[in-house]
Amino acid sequence: MKKKFQIIINGKKIQAFEGQTVFQAAKKHGIEIPAFCYHSDLKIKANCRICVVEIKGIKDLQTSCSVEVKPGMEIMTDTPRIRKARRINLELIFAQHFEECNDCVWESHCQLLKLAKKQRLKTNRFIDRKKDFPVYQFGDALIFDSSKCIDCYNCVEMCEKQGVGFLKTKNRGVHLKIVPTKDKNKDCIYCGQCIVHCPAGAFEGVGEFEEIEKPFQQKGKLVVVQFAPSIRTSIGEEFNIPLGVPITEKLVAGIKKLGVEKVFDVSVGADFTTVEESKELIKRLEGKGKLPMFTSCCPAWVKFVEFYFPEFITNLTSVRSPHIILGGLIKTFWAKKQGIDPKKIIVVSIMPCVAKKHEITRKELKINGLFPVDYVLTTRELAALLKKKKIDLKKISPRKIDTPLGFPSGAGIIYGATGGVMESALRTASEEITNKPLKKLEFKQVRGMDGVKKAKIKIKNHLLKLVVINGTGQAKKILKELKINPLAYDYIEVMACPGGCVGGGGQPVPVNLEIREKRAKGLYKVDRRKNIRLAHQNPIVQKIYKEFLNKEEKIHTVCHTKYSQKKKQGFKILPPGQH
Amino acid sequence: MNPQNIIKKIKDSGLIGRGGGEFPTGVKWEMVKKALAKKKYIICNGSEGEPGTFKDGFILHNYPEELIKGIKIALKTIGHGSAYIYLRKDYYQKFKESLKKIIRVNNLPIKIFKKQGGYLCGEETTLIQDIEGKNFIPQVRPPYPPEKGLWDCPTLVNNVETFYYIAQIIQNKYKKTRFYSLNGVKNPGVYELSEKLSIKQVLEKTNNWPNFNFFVQAGGGASGRILLSKELNQKTGGVGTIIVYNLKKTNPTLLMKKWVDFFFKENCGKCVPCREGVYRLKQVLNQKRINKKILMDLLFVLDQTSFCPFGKSVALPFLTLTKKVVQSK
Secondary structure (H helix, E strand, O other), X not given: OXXXXXXXXXXXXXXXEOOOEHHHHHHHOOOOOOOOOOOOOOOOXXXXXXXEEEEOXXXXXXXXXXXXXXXXXXXXXXXXXXXXXXXXXXXXXXXXXXXXXXXXXXXXXXXXXXXXXXXXXXXXXXXXXXXXXXXXXXXXXXXXXXXXXOOOOHHHHHHHHOOOOOEEEEOOHHHOEEEEOOOOOOOOXXXXXXXXXXXXXXXXXXXXXXXXXXXXHOOOOEEEEEEOHHHHHOHHHHHOOOOOOOOHHHHHHHHHHOOOOEEEEHHHHHHHHHHHHHHHHHHHHOOOOOOOEEOOOOHHHHXXXXXXXXXXXXXXXXXXXXXXXXXXXXXXXXXXXXXXXXXXXXXXXXXXXXXXXXXXXXXXXXXXXXXXXXXXXXXXHHHHHHHHOOOOOOOOOOOOOOOOOOOOOXXXXXXXXXXXXXXXXXXXXXHHHHOOOXXXXXXXXXXXXXXXXXXXXXXXXXXXXXXXXXXXXHHHHHHHHHHHXXXXXXXXXXXXXXXXXXXXXXXXXXXXXXXXXXXXXXXXXXXXXXXXXXXXXXHHHHHHHHHOOOOHHHHHHHHEOOOOOOOOOOEEEEOOOOO | OOHHXXXXXXXXXXXXXXXXXXXXXXXXXXXXXXXXXXXXXXXXXXXXXXXXXXXXXXXXXXXXXXXXXXXXXXXXXXXXXXXEEEEOHHHHHHHHHHHHHHXXXXXXXXXXXXXXXXXXXXXXXXXXXXHOOOOOOOOOOOOOOOOOOHHHOOEEEEEHHHHHHHHHHXXXXXXXXXXXXXXOOOOOEEEEEEOOOEHHHHHHHOOOOOOOOEEEEEEOOOOOEEEEHHHOOOEOOOOOEEEEEEOOOOOHHXXXXXXHHHHHHHOOOOOHHXXXXXXXXXXXXXXXXXXXXXXXXXXXXXXXHOOOHHXXXXXXXXXXXXXXXXXXX
């Protein structure tokens, strides 16, 4: 038990705990202290000097993020001296941050703007020193506009934490800047964690938000929108809907109001992924193929393996990710049923992810010369588009999703949280192996927000050694373990982002552990309420296997893919004004 | 003498760190001694980066045996340890051979490390980063080096002069003196005199009292405060540096520009007030008419909100110069 004691903040007595920082203690009691470089996922750096407070007995102002509480400590969080210091530091920060507020991932939640308003900071006495700084593009996924960077290095730390180290600091003093590395052994995996950990909106997805209308403006085409499992419990945040509340049918209504005729659910694609993946797992367990098997629905994780650990490529399951499978089915099975030329269909995926923007360009995914998915918009991008069209998901009346690809099993829904893919595959594989209905559907051992979750599960005569990982930095450790002990595990799920897709790089900001937990909880709630909770029991899955995916060759074309060692793609510098 | 007695003796001597931080040496030693760890480190800080300061170089040149004696006492007192002598580049070139010889003869676990970074590496957490081969950027404290320092082990960082005086204390030769670096005077150089002397007394005793109107910068050649000749009945402080300026011939704006260039060059870029503030300070000083309001605002955040002592120290010379010298002109 941590020691409890009393401190005083702004004259109010407050219960605090040993080891808590002043910032944390204040926050816990509803006293907001502005801070930019602070992020609960990251180490305390105390760079921005905005969260300063007065502590009785200490002459200079102290940063509340770095000072731990002590019994009897007397703290003031808002005095003329503090306001003056914050105002000047904020002015200095704004003088390095080239504003582009109408096109920013932070939009109305911007901490910088909020403080500027509070301080009534209207003009800046200093000239923007970064306005000619370069804009970088990483692959087809990410933009880094360094003219907006406030040098807090949250992104550098996050990139390092991901085991990537593509972003680094260069030079010292005022010449210090954050740059993508030229080291040929390091490349961006497009996880987008830099985006959601940057307080200044210096990172964004490619096309965010300039090209959000483009997918819907193609003449003579039929637009089909499919949305990922995790979107239903995260997009609500952009419309002041309480954290983690699932709003599937409001989301459908919102998308339809954009003029979209058909809306499908990527979770149905997830059900196909599950069925194929559990088949593959069983095969590998029977000695046909390498163990452990790795999941592959996270494209950032796939890139991580292809670039950093190509020796493990054959461990990746060949099963395609859910939205790629569903996109493929839309352009084959569904197009045929509807009598539409697949060339005339535009498939738009709403994803929690920017790596998906890269994934859809992989040539090996083409079916009959067509990419299964034509555009990826992030959760943030869809929210921005809806707001632009004055569509409020809070107020809108729910609408039913379209048949036949709108009705997933519960297993398909939980794909959005870390452990979900593994749990879905285990549900199906268990029934497959034992030939008996599964009594207990929940595999709680693989749930939760821990970076690495290990479990041993007995199914008939197999004792499966499982690991579920969120964060590629954690995955690196397990891969290193596998180099020494190749058979340490049988099945490994990796999601590049903390918490899985609920914490993805395309999700609304801010994000932190509490928010990721709530988004995940919402998904498990949807699963619990479903009548059908096993992927292979989903009627549409059964129907499509019977009518369409009834030959190995067809299954292979629509549901499987291949991977190869990747060379460094690095970055390009965009000409000014072109992003 | 056992470790407890050594620490007691250091405490009783009243010795405070001579690197500018003025922390009681005995207390620091006790913290490192009490820390539970299998491995501990001792670092002798010879980075001496303040302009006009050269007393550590003087000790390295004249009293290397005494310095090593001081480190040896620390090794014995702290236990489980090995030591580094951290030297700025020119000191490394000049003194590494003579130091190595003494270390070899005494068979001591002491390595000599050539400083890679600049002025900031005199700050202990930055210095530790340098030895660890990382970026020279100061770190959040706590944890303080005595708890968690070099490679996360409890670490004692003391200045060259501090170790010299440790040897004097244990040999009962300490007479409460310190080393002064004197600049801008008739007889510049390093003097060992009582630590109790006022600046006035130091200048008089060394036969350096100027015969012209003057002001001084005391404590350090960049971070020290400005004092008028009538204000010299106070101790020097800081790293013991005194610089005398001719009141008539010195252009305060040029002097400020010199300082700001130093701070600009040595800045690590970690925190907002220092990185952005010093940059804007440089801009302000380069304008024809200095905007006093902006100048004061920048100095305010530097003083009040900088991350490390480096940034905090920027304000003092500017504030005292503008208040005393600029206004008197």
